[in-house]
Amino acid sequence: MTFAPWIAADGWALRAFDWPAEAPRGRLLFLGGRGDFAEKYLEAMAHWRAAGWSIAGFDWRGQGGSGRLLADPLVNHLDSFEPLLEDLAAFVDGWRRGGGPHVAVAHSMGGHLLLRLLAERGVLLDAAVLAAPMLGIRAGPLGTRAIALAARGAVAAGQGQRCLWKGDAGHVRGRMTACPDRQADKVWWKATNPTIASGAPSWGWTLAACQSLARLRAAPLERVATPLLLLVSARDPIVSRRAILRTARRLPCAEVAVYAGQGHELLREADARRLAVMARIDRFLAAL
Numbered sequence: 001m002t003f004a005p006w007i008a009a010d011g012w013a014l015r016a017f018d019w020p021a022e023a024p025r026g027r028l029l030f031l032g033g034r035g036d037f038a039e040k041y042l043e044a045m046a047h048w049r050a051a052g053w054s055i056a057g058f059d060w061r062g063q064g065g066s067g068r069l070l071a072d073p074l075v076n077h078l079d080s081f082e083p084l085l086e087d088l089a090a091f092v093d094g095w096r097r098g099g100g101p102h103v104a105v106a107h108s109m110g111g112h113l114l115l116r117l118l119a120e121r122g123v124l125l126d127a128a129v130l131a132a133p134m135l136g137i138r139a140g141p142l143g144t145r146a147i148a149l150a151a152r153g154a155v156a157a158g159q160g161q162r163c164l165w166k167g168d169a170g171h172v173r174g175r176m177t178a179c180p181d182r183q184a185d186k187v188w189w190k191a192t193n194p195t196i197a198s199g200a201p202s203w204g205w206t207l208a209a210c211q212s213l214a215r216l217r218a219a220p221l222e223r224v225a226t227p228l229l230l231l232v233s234a235r236d237p238i239v240s241r242r243a244i245l246r247t248a249r250r251l252p253c254a255e256v257a258v259y260a261g262q263g264h265e266l267l268r269e270a271d272a273r274r275l276a277v278m279a280r281i282d283r284f285l286a287a288l
Contacts, residue, residue: 001017001018001019001038001042001045001055002017002018002019003015003016003017003038003065004016004017004018006058006091008061008083008086008087008090009086009090010083012061012066012067012083012087013066013067014058014059014060014061014065014066014067014087015038015058015059015064015065015066016056016057016058016091017038017055017056017057017058018054018055018056019045019049019054019055019056020054020055021049021050021052021053021054021055023052024052024053024054024099025051025052025053025101026052026053026054026099026100026101026102026103026126026288027053027054027056027095027098027099027100027101027102027103028048028053028054028055028056028103028104028105029056029057029092029095029102029103029104029105029106030044030045030048030055030056030057030104030105030106031057031088031104031105031106031107031110031111031113031114032057032059032060032064032107032108032109032110033107033108033109033110033111033132033134034060034063034076034108034109034134034201034205034209035063035076035198035199035201036059036060036063036064036107036108036110037059037063037064037065037189037196037197038057038059038064038065039189039193039196040185040186040189040268041107041267041268043182043268044105044267044268044278047278048105048285051282051285053103053285054098056095058087058091059196060084060087060109060110061083061084061087062076062077062078062198063076063198064196064198065195065196068198070161070202073195073197073198074163074197074198074199074200075161075162075163075198075199075200075201075202076163076198076199076200076201076202076205077160077161077201077202077204077205078202078204078205078208079160079204079208080208080211080212081113081208081209081211081212084113085113085116085117085120085212088113088114088117089117089121089123092117092123100126101126101127101288102125102126103125103126103127103128103129103285103288104125104127104128104129105128105129105131105267105281106128106129106130106131106133107131107132107133107265107266107267108131108132108133108134108238108239108264109134109209111130111131111132111133111134111135111230112133112134112135112212112213112216113212114128114130115130115133115135115216115221115224115228115247116212116215116216116219118224118226119216119219119220119221119223119224120215120219120220122223123226124225124226125226126226126227126288127226127227127228127229127284127285127287127288128226128227128228128229129228129229129231129281129284129285130228130229130230130231131231131266131267131277132231132232132233132236132238132239132264132265132266133230133232133239133244134209134213134238134239135213135216135239135240135243135244135246135247136213136239136240136242136243136244136246137209137210137213137238137239137240138236138237138238138239138240140237143240144210144213144240144243147206147210148207148210148211150206151203151204151206151207151210152207154203154206154207155203155204155207159203160202160203160204160207161202161203161204162202162203163199163200163201163202164200164201164202164203164206165200166199166200167199167200174262174263175237175238175262175263175264176238176263176264176265176268177263177264177265177268177269177270178261178263178269178270178273179268179269179270179271179274182265182268182269186268216247221247221250221251222250222251222252224251224252224253224254225252225253226253227253227254227284228248228251228253228254228255229254229255229256229257229280229281229284230244230247230248230254230255230256230257231256231257231259231266231277231280231281232244232256232257232258232259232266233258233259233260233261233262233263233264233266234258234259234260234261234262235261235262236262236263236264237262237264238264239264241258244256245258255284257280259273259276259277260273261273
């Protein structure tokens, strides 16, 4: 895999990656979630590359190797998701000029932004997988509406750049992954290359996420013609399973798989779950 700067329309330098397959069958765009960086998903990307997919993607602005919006690099901050959507649209425009078929696998926030791109911009891919897509958010018993109210109040009180918590939520009761080896791998990458590490979201990021969710709900999802596979844990503590199922009913070419358990990072889970997830994705892409 090689990394290189990719310059957005406003001049922001994002860290893009490219990993061509030796005998390519098509091109796969991978999009991570909030606070992610490409190295977290090397295992999954190597699997798809071995199946003949040439891999490409980038770290979202404000995280990974794509710079930060605040002086404190550990606060994952945004004022709006619109620059992320613009970055994605421009990157996909160039990426689709290569030989196809063109498919995407997007996790959490990446799945949210990819679905907005498909619905709002009319982009058509040959297939896309949305793993634990952020189509509604959760914080304990609170859902998107309550979280939006809290975030709006915090931002109005001048706390927009303040992070919601300290530390790494992935260490708490398997919220992100129940696999200690993959959790340790993430920690190793952050320690080895601190410039790609980020921490909790800010209140500003949280409000921006809620505003973007409202835009997605208002988007013409019924016109999305890309075949979609949506994957979610039954008790995902980060995103709303109910919102995913509700959204899927509006998508004419969508199928959903719900997995027992709570881990949010299905692509990095313990093998008992992860292997089933990867096999489901393989079957979906093999149908092309």
